[in-house]
Amino acid sequence: MRNPVTFIARLAICVSLGAGAPFAAATAQSQAEPGMAGAFLTSRVAVTNNDFAQMAASHDQLLQSDPDNPGFLELSMQGHLLAGNFERAVERAAQITANGNASSVANLVMQADAFDRGVYDVAIAALDDGVLTGPLTDPMARAWADLGRGSMSDALAAFDVVIAEREELAPFALYFKALALAYVGDLERAESLLTGEAEGPIGLSRRGVLAHIAILSQLGRTEDALELTDAMFGAAPDEDIVDLRAALREGRAIPFTTITSASDGMAETYFTLASALPAERGDWLPLIYARLALALRPDHTEASLLAGELLESAEEYDLANAVYDQVPVDDPQYLAVQLAKANALARSGDVSDAVASLQNLARERPESVLVHSALGDQFRREEQFEQAEAAYTRAIDLLGTIEERHWVLLYTRAITLERLGEWERAEPEFRRVLEFVPDEPQVLNYLGYSLIDKGLKLDEALGMIERAVEAEPDSGYIVDSLGWAYYRLGRYDEAVPVMERAVELMPTDPILNDHLGDVYWAVGREREARFQWRRALSFAPHPDMDVEQVLRKIEEGKTPPDAVTDTQ
Structure with a gap:
């Protein structure tokens, strides 16, 4: 079947709404009165930061001194629309069109308003007059x-x-x-x-x-x-x-x-x-369309989910949650919306509320695999591995028959078990995942690296990592695993070019730079090693980096560990 996404992605070039660029603020700068300098500066920051409510408020303030400024009108309208205030956006769009200014977004808003009011003759008349969207x-x-x-x-x-x-x-x-x-x-x-x-x-x-x-x-x-x-x-x-x-x-x-x-x-x-349309940071067009859909049909749950997702991408978490909160409890997709809201809470930094929200959902929907899986993910991200393992296990128990499409759930539980130090339970779980997805690079990498770190089944483990690199040669983390595996095996000369490639792929990652320093030291390139360790510190902090240990290496160097040997 023909995929419409392929076609419509090309249409983005044709639409040219100018929705994501702070062009209006730039062109209007010289027209702002001295007393409005603060509002102008605030407006520029709001545009840059995707702060839609502030963008609307700042440009409303600027319009008090320059009511016909086309740039201020445009960004006021867009700010109100993106923040969910459709009625105010319509007012601004009407001003823009009345002033004869060209604005495809204003045309869209007026088109949506005609449909919202049921005045279909007005919509057709606009098209006949060449008002295009x-x-x-x-x-x-x-x-x-x-x-x-x-x-x-x-x-x-x-x-x-x-x-x-x-x-x-x-x-x-x-x-x-x-x-x-x-x-x-x-x-x-x-x-x-x-x-x-x-x-x-x-x-x-x-x-x-x-x-x-x-x-x-x-x-x-x-x-x-x-x-x-x-x-x-x-x-x-x-x-x-x-x-x-x-x-x-x-x-x-x-x-x-x-x-x-x-x-x-x-x-x-x-x-x-x-x-x-592809959603890219700074491009407001997909959210504009989602907001227009909701303006015409507030009960469009899929539009609510999409708008919330786009607002989260813009780091507008309060606006995202406001959209999610509009979906009633009896909606068939209420659960999906609540899971999205919990995710938004976590991304905004409100982790405790995110966990509490998921725990409440788990009590309301005790038979929901999705809820328990999401709760496990949240606990795992917070490194609360015992709670994560319990949630994942509950989700898996609810499945009944486990199929290939459940491999991610099995994989995340296996990671949790490994982090808990329960390797005897984790390894069979990783291998169970590979029965479903034998060529999945993330699983091959995680299991292979863990085996090498523990000195187990070294030939098989190295083969797993090499297969993972072959599948994803541009993944810095996976390439790092191969270089680190060579290092742990005492194959230092082989580790050097691989680790250099990993750092080339992810030049600002502190762990990869730290690893490259260790490899350089092992082959006698001590000056380069210290440079990499200092470079690693410049990108700190990192949850997996011991800063004091890196400082000691810079001062004293590092004796490579004994090469791991196969203990099984």
Whole structure:
């Protein structure tokens, strides 16, 4: 099937919204009055730091002295939109367009506002007047607005124009056309489109698959719906899919709720773009689309999850949690949202609240593999290994049948056991993982290095690390493992070029620089060794680095340890 992400990634170049660049602040600097210098400086910092609420507030303040400044208006609008204040963003967008300033973001906001208010003629009139927003949003806005006006024939014609004339956009238009047909009750035709067999291939997202399942259910094709569910989500899916499957098996019809209005259709368009565009730091465009989707449809849980994820990437943890908190407890994806919120709490540094949140979830959902696994991950990150092992074990016990896709859970428990010093339990667990994923470089590296460190099965262990390096030759950590393995085996000359390569890959990592110093010392390159140790200290602190030990090495040097020999 054609993958729409590939096509839409190219569209980012065409959209050119200027959403991520602090261009407006730079062009407006000379126009800020002397008394507003503080607000201007604050605004620049807010833009640089992705502090969206402060960005809006600072530019609102600047607009008090220069109310028509296009740069201040643009960044005020974007700040309000990104912070979740859609109504205020609409006000600013209206000012921008009234002043005749060119702004694709303002056009998008006004387009979304027209759909939000249900004034579909306004949306179409804007398109007729040449007020453009993007290569996908413009034709889809026309189609959804035609549907909103009650003209399904015009809507289908608008979809068909894109399908016929824009190959790169056809998968999207086909998907939206199927949703529109399902919305008006033409379920058979919608279903045939979603199979990709009627008019061309469609790369369905998770949400699209769920729409297809609902349509099959509405058509009375329960067995087909179950077959699709099993094929796409496997034997141990997320809890919302478990509930969906149970409903199907009980013969209950699954309602089609992917879109319930033309406005929902436009929200789905914005969400699809937000999902497909690559999320890079400083690029606000995916979040803009996610916010517009939520403005039109606040109950769009997938958009909430995506917006929260993008806000976390921008280190806007409070805004992310505010988005997550809008999802009600009876939502099928409530659990996924709460797990995302716990992750946001941990990333913000509020680890105790993150743990407490996960523990509460574990009490609420004692049979949830995901919750116990997430709790184990959090404990492991905090090096509370006994609690982590208990949580992982509970998660594994809940699985029943363990399959290849569970290998990460087994692997993280094995790491936890190793860190607890329980090698007799850890080694079989690592080997169990390799039965599922025999060529997984992370597992090969961890097990191989651990064996060498313990003087066990040295030939096999070195082979594992060499296979890991072959699979990921540009991983500094894995290359370091190979160099350190040679060092521990007393093969110092072989260790040198490998360790140099590791430091080349990760030049600012203190542990790798420290290791290179040890290797240099072992081959008699003492001046270079001291240089590397000092370099390692310059990148400290690091949780695995003993600074005092490195200082002693700089002063006294280091006698290489006896080469490990096979004890088994």
